[in-house]
Amino acid sequence: MTTPIIEADIAGARALIDPVFLDSPLVQQETIDEQLGCKVALKVETLNPIRSFKGRGTEALMASLHSKPAHVVTTSSGNFGQGVARAATRRGIRSTIFSADDINPGKLAAMQRLGAEVRLVPVGEDFKAAARQAAVAMGAFYIEDGDHPEIAAGAGTIGMEIIRQAGVLDAVLVQIGDGALITGIGSWIKATSPGTRVIGVTAKSAPAMRKSLAQRKPVSATPRTIADGMAIDTPIASSINAVAAVIDDIIEVEEDALVDAMALLLREASLVAEPSGAAGVAAILRNGEMFRTLKVATIITGGNTRPELLAEAAARAKKRVHGDKPEIVA
Amino acid sequence: MTTPIIEADIAGARALIDPVFLDSPLVQQETIDEQLGCKVALKVETLNPIRSFKGRGTEALMASLHSKPAHVVTTSSGNFGQGVARAATRRGIRSTIFSADDINPGKLAAMQRLGAEVRLVPVGEDFKAAARQAAVAMGAFYIEDGDHPEIAAGAGTIGMEIIRQAGVLDAVLVQIGDGALITGIGSWIKATSPGTRVIGVTAKSAPAMRKSLAQRKPVSATPRTIADGMAIDTPIASSINAVAAVIDDIIEVEEDALVDAMALLLREASLVAEPSGAAGVAAILRNGEMFRTLKVATIITGGNTRPELLAEAAARAKKRVHGDKPEIVA
Numbered sequence: 292m293t294t295p296i297i298e299a300d301i302a303g304a305r306a307l308i309d310p311v312f313l314d315s316p317l318v319q320q321e322t323i324d325e326q327l328g329c330k331v332a333l334k335v336e337t338l339n340p341i342r343s344f345k346g347r348g349t350e351a352l353m354a355s356l357h358s359k360p361a362h363v364v365t366t367s368s369g370n371f372g373q374g375v376a377r378a379a380t381r382r383g384i385r386s387t388i389f390s391a392d393d394i395n396p397g398k399l400a401a402m403q404r405l406g407a408e409v410r411l412v413p414v415g416e417d418f419k420a421a422a423r424q425a426a427v428a429m430g431a432f433y434i435e436d437g438d439h440p441e442i443a444a445g446a447g448t449i450g451m452e453i454i455r456q457a458g459v460l461d462a463v464l465v466q467i468g469d470g471a472l473i474t475g476i477g478s479w480i481k482a483t484s485p486g487t488r489v490i491g492v493t494a495k496s497a498p499a500m501r502k503s504l505a506q507r508k509p510v511s512a513t514p515r516t517i518a519d520g521m522a523i524d525t526p527i528a529s530s531i532n533a534v535a536a537v538i539d540d541i542i543e544v545e546e547d548a549l550v551d552a553m554a555l556l557l558r559e560a561s562l563v564a565e566p567s568g569a570a571g572v573a574a575i576l577r578n579g580e581m582f583r584t585l586k587v588a589t590i591i592t593g594g595n596t597r598p599e600l601l602a603e604a605a606a607r608a609k610k611r612v613h614g615d616k617p618e619i620v621a
Numbered sequence: 622m623t624t625p626i627i628e629a630d631i632a633g634a635r636a637l638i639d640p641v642f643l644d645s646p647l648v649q650q651e652t653i654d655e656q657l658g659c660k661v662a663l664k665v666e667t668l669n670p671i672r673s674f675k676g677r678g679t680e681a682l683m684a685s686l687h688s689k690p691a692h693v694v695t696t697s698s699g700n701f702g703q704g705v706a707r708a709a710t711r712r713g714i715r716s717t718i719f720s721a722d723d724i725n726p727g728k729l730a731a732m733q734r735l736g737a738e739v740r741l742v743p744v745g746e747d748f749k750a751a752a753r754q755a756a757v758a759m760g761a762f763y764i765e766d767g768d769h770p771e772i773a774a775g776a777g778t779i780g781m782e783i784i785r786q787a788g789v790l791d792a793v794l795v796q797i798g799d800g801a802l803i804t805g806i807g808s809w810i811k812a813t814s815p816g817t818r819v820i821g822v823t824a825k826s827a828p829a830m831r832k833s834l835a836q837r838k839p840v841s842a843t844p845r846t847i848a849d850g851m852a853i854d855t856p857i858a859s860s861i862n863a864v865a866a867v868i869d870d871i872i873e874v875e876e877d878a879l880v881d882a883m884a885l886l887l888r889e890a891s892l893v894a895e896p897s898g899a900a901g902v903a904a905i906l907r908n909g910e911m912f913r914t915l916k917v918a919t920i921i922t923g924g925n926t927r928p929e930l931l932a933e934a935a936a937r938a939k940k941r942v943h944g945d946k947p948e949i950v951a
Binding site: 315316318319320321322335337338340342397401404557558560561562563564594595596598599601602604605606608609 | 645646648649650651652665667668670672727731734887888890891892893894924925926928929931932934935936938939
């Protein structure tokens with residue numbers, strides 16, 4: 292099949308990315324497999340300097356710009372902004388990030404530490420429009436996550452690594468936010484391992500992308516999820532088509548499942564995941580029968596967790612979390 | 622200097638170890654550096670199948686035995702036992718582990734899952750003596766952690782990797798339990814990077830090794846620490862000499878500092894460390910002036926945390942933890 296991103300562009304992106312983001316660990320734990328009822332490989336993207344996968348795409352994009360801009364502007368719930376800020380600052384480029392004012396304070400501080408100016412827009416207002424206007428007014432290069440193929444190509448390097456590290460897989464579960472991650476990974480998987488199913492994961496409380504995929508056009512819906520990395524208001528049209536081209540199925544996860552998955556990862560894998568980062572695990576946890584005996588991989592996309600959610604997940608980790616089958620709680 | 626373990630034996634051990642334990646990530650986070658006041662590289666040994674560094678030594682030992690035993694016996698608070706159980710089971714060797722009955726239940730379950738028979742001895746009784754007697758009675762090969770140079774050589778591969786990944790360091794902080802870890806890492810460091818200080822870290826509530834090092838002979842002291850990986854009752858004489866040969870200094874950490882360090886790692890590095898695993902970070906956290914502006918490394922030795930301690934650390938992570946200087950708590 293023709294994939295939205297071609298293999299050569301993903302391989303090319305790899306050469307452009309700061310190696311600090313590459314070759315992240317693939318973690319397998321028997322206790323996780325037992326509790327999820329299938330063999331699960333976790334691609335851990337939480338240990339790099341920005342503690343999320345976003346650095347791959349932002350590096351690939353910034354390194355591929357033909358003329359270096361003096362100033363870039365973008366919008367972010369925090370992780371993409373960290374990637375942009377880091378990639379810009381190390382190249383001597385000014386960065387301005389627009390975020391909603393209910394942002395995770397840790398992500399806000401991290402973007403600022405990496406050199407970005409962050410402008411907070413009241414939640415509910417259109418911060419993308421504000422960012423676009425500001426970019427025009429300031430003569431800055433406007434970056435929209437999900438709208439640059441270089442970003443998806445950068446994210447696609449995760450797919451390359453998963454196949455190399457894990458071998459043949461029955462399925463890969465990939466979180467859908469703006470769509471760049473699953474477009475990149477899905478393109479690599481479909482091109483190189485066509486028997487592997489690509490399953491998108493969305494938050495039930497952020498239904499815009501799922502609805503948009505169903506209707507094949509942008510549908511807006513206000514997200515109300517703790518998974519800020521998947522909290523899309525209105526998907527980009529080009530992104531909807533690209534995602535549709537690579538996914539075989541889609542699973543929606545509820546908020547409670549996200550926290551249970553965070554607890555499972557804390558307890559059985561020694562990993563802190565933010566809610567979006569735990570979404571693939573949450574999808575398996577609540578749909579055990581669908582994956583029984585299969586070999587799958589999913590991505591722990593980020594670890595920038597609000598402290599109060601971390602505490603909640605750790606409190607839950609005192610009990611065994613359970614999936615779709617009744618189990619005896621130890 | 623002549624080191625207790627020679628470089629060639631550490632390099633040789635590397636070839637014997639299941640690669641799943643090798644080349645663990647070295648993590649650096651600016652927020653950790655800011656909060657600790659120095660540049661800190663974290664060698665993360667929590668992501669392998671037994672979630673601790675012990676697999677390196679147990680693999681090196683089991684792979685180097687000239688005649689394969691039918692049955693091995695050892696003692697463990699849980700992590701070494703997991704390493705022995707895994708290395709034995711995959712070689713078709715029976716394993717019996719003696720542990721105190723106040724063992725972390727997660728570690729008990731993990732040893733059993735890996736194929737070990739675990740015998741629990743009432744806390745306070747001499748479970749080493751019980752294990753030795755049982756080994757004789759059963760005709761089994763008795764393994765004592767800290768007493769086989771192959772185990773220290775296996776642990777020394779961590780030192781090789783740290784120097785390769787981190788470059789020149791002012792100091793490496795290494796937890797002292799039975800002594801094999803610091804003997805192995807310290808040997809590599811002293812041989813290859815003599816300007817790097819090797820600093821041992823012990824738990825104040827487990828003073829046997831510190832007292833033994835001071836007197837250069839085994840001194841017993843009942844450990845009362847949450848850091849079960851450092852809870853030694855009576856060190857082995859040979860181990861005391863080996864540790865003394867490689868350390869430049871020793872830092873004792875209090876229980877409260879261990880939990881603060883666990884909280885810092887959860888919050889700023891997305892890592893779950895067990896108390897022993899966080900001990901090097903705890904030592905820096907409470908002795909900031911000693912390390913100010915230096916470049917150091919320490920090992921996150923394990924992530925098999927009791928769920929109640931994980932919850933306590935996560936609750937603390939809601940506040941910023943602080944070191945030896947008064948800071949404004951956010």
